Amino acid sequence: MTDEKTAGKKKADKNSQKQNTVKLPRELALDTLIEILEKGDFSHTLLNKTLKNQKNLTKQDRSFITRLVEGTLERLITLDYILDAYSKVKVKKMKPFIRNLLRMSLYQLKYMDQVPDSAVCNESVKLAEKRGFKTLSGFVNGVLRNIARSSENDILPSEEKDKITFLSVFYSTPQWIIEKWLREYDYNTVKKMLSAQFEEKSYTTIRVNTAMNTSKELAEILKTEGIEVVEGSYLSCALKIREFDSLDAIKAFQEGRFTVQDESSMFIGLIAGIKENNRIIDVCGAPGGKALHAAELLGGTGMVETRDVSDFKVALIQENIKRMGFHNMKAVKKDATVKDEESMDQADIVIADLPCSGLGVIGKKPDIKYNMTEEKQQELVKLQRDILSVVNGYVKKGGTLIYSTCTINPDENLKNVEWFTENYPFQLTSIEDCLPDEFPCASKKEGYLQLLPGVNDTDGFFMAKLKKQL
Template identity: 30%
Template sequence: MRLHRNLVYAVIDGLNLIFNEDKYADKVVQQLLKRDKRWGSRDRGFIAETTYDIVRWKRLYGEIAEVKEPFSRENLWRIFAVWATLKGIQLPDWKQLEGTPSRRIKGRFDELSKIRKCRESIPDWLDDMGSKELGEATWEKELKALNQQAEVVIRVNTLKTNKKALQALLIDEDIATIAIKNYPDALQLKERSNVFKTEAFKNGLFEVQDASSQLIADFLDVKPGMRIADACAGAGGKSLHLAAKMDNKGQIIAMDIYGFKLKELKRRAKRNGAHNIEPREITSTKTIKKLHNQMDRVLIDAPCSGLGVLRRNPDAKWKLKPEFIDNIKKTQQEILRDYSKMVKPGGKMVYATCSILPSENQDQVKAFLQSENGKDFGLVKDKKVLASTSGFDGFYMALLAKKQ
């Protein structure tokens, strides 16, 4: 591979924003890719994949380069030199890369690879928490899986098409996909591609949604004609899936405390042809109280640490703090307590997170069932999805039923 100066400068600029200015990696990469209209797909791929790769392995590369945060521009070049050396890329004769100790880099890599928190590039506190909650063997496998680049998975919008028809249309746009066993609406891209530019996407024939996330709509056991509350809907990926499962019949009240996310949902619903979704911003406790004991199904896709989706959000492990996880657990308890009141007698509720920590998952469900608010509910089933066993995002979902 031959390195191009303007592309590497873009990567260095992006790393500075992510590491030193606490910007989100996905937003930074989006901006970087718009910098030069002359860049082709290979150029943009280099910028995106290199930036994410260095973010993912920040601790390992930083320790090999023997630099500490906040990283100066010179330090970022040293980290980049480590990345390139370990990838076997011949370094060009640029002043920023002069004196790169290639042999020492490889020796340091071999040395640090014996230490898990360095080898898997994870903060000390998070390594301790993960091994304590999941056990050494499971945590080790999970860390390795979460450090892999996520595959691109799409969900067929069955309101408009079917799997075979969509595959044929995408082939016409030079995008090959494969079906995934036991995921009825999922297709996986054989090669990474910008699917958002396809006519099939513009016409609402699919959404990008990880396979694990697609399990939740089926888990909620919805039927056409039901009244559903998606209580933490965000931009509505799961609301859209529920609308398809219900054949556009019934009502989905998509709720969130952030109005701008619901505006995005409204736009997506129109493109998808999903007509039974009503966005409703949670402006006070009254928004929830009006729906007490009225909903056939309630989905609580709770805010969480996001540890199950590190494959696609590698910067999250550097932004996370122990106090955030402590606080989010309290928020999860409050949401379960308050939003469960919307379930009518005989109705069902799913509590879900994209975390792999039992303290955010099974322990929260157990605590709810033992509480005053949970005494009328029973656990029907739950499902733990690990990246190391599924090959997709880590997720948890629990189906609870309310007594008649």
């Protein structure tokens, strides 16, 4: 072989090796799913990390990866049910790479109409071969092509014969959650809550930093960046945006003109009754959304001390404080279960948005519903009570404690409030005058809200306003 031919072959081999190491969107999505489902990483943080680390991805690629990862997680029980019906090897017995490849590919077949079935099958085979599973590529191809030719309607459970199994498989939610919700809510309400997790999440809800701009001004600024903007569902300080690449790339975000926050948690700042020069302690504050809102409502006066248990979470809060430009707010590392003697009787308002099962936000963090169990939920109820037992002491007489969670289970919500008022000198106080007149809620006078996904146009969220007796 001539030197010229040898050089040409080496160059071709080098290019081939380089192409083989470059990860295209499907492979990036698959690796992200494996980390989440096999290693237990959190979906929202890992997906954000994946997208942030891939600087060369187009906007279309980012959207595709996001849809593929979130969609596969959302529909996991449904996907596994269908795969088990078509494969001789059950999902739990498959190699981790293969089962997640099939899950992701099946999601494309069944829920992404813009992707041709042939492309799904062909790309799945290529991925299996690239990652060293050539001997199983025929199995992958066969399962997917059989499903593509069939209809899952033939195998899905009947709603008439077995409502709980139907709801579990059709809405991809563990049976214990459905059984628990059915004990608290009627069947149609449960269906609404379950279906809400699959509603199109094309909009991101943001809260306007009114210290810098009005909602109208911010909307105009965002539109100049090509971002679509609509008003929030209930609050004037809320906007919904879409058609942007990433938050970090939005100039207005970099300048602190807004922060990402669901409207449900914006209500916390409204019901707290914040006044100038108040001292506010947020005991479990990361990443700082509610505390930032409180600092803004103080109008540059007073002080908000936001606490969390780890250096990482405190760093997140500090990053947001710096970006938003508030000087009446600080972040400190403190464990909410450990009494801080210096804080006793010092706070006008304590915000206790406590660790919870998170089942009100499974539409945004779908892996939560698979990782939570009844046992873990009961452990969280104990943790919530342990924290309340400590932090109530920080509230001045006549001051306010706001208790909230992003879940919809009474054990963690109203039952905790009932336990708390029985054991400590606090009582629920009306929040009727704090909320928009048009906001539908029968319990405003009683002093609490239970927001339900699919019923209210928000996350599932609970909050209660409690006054310390004089």
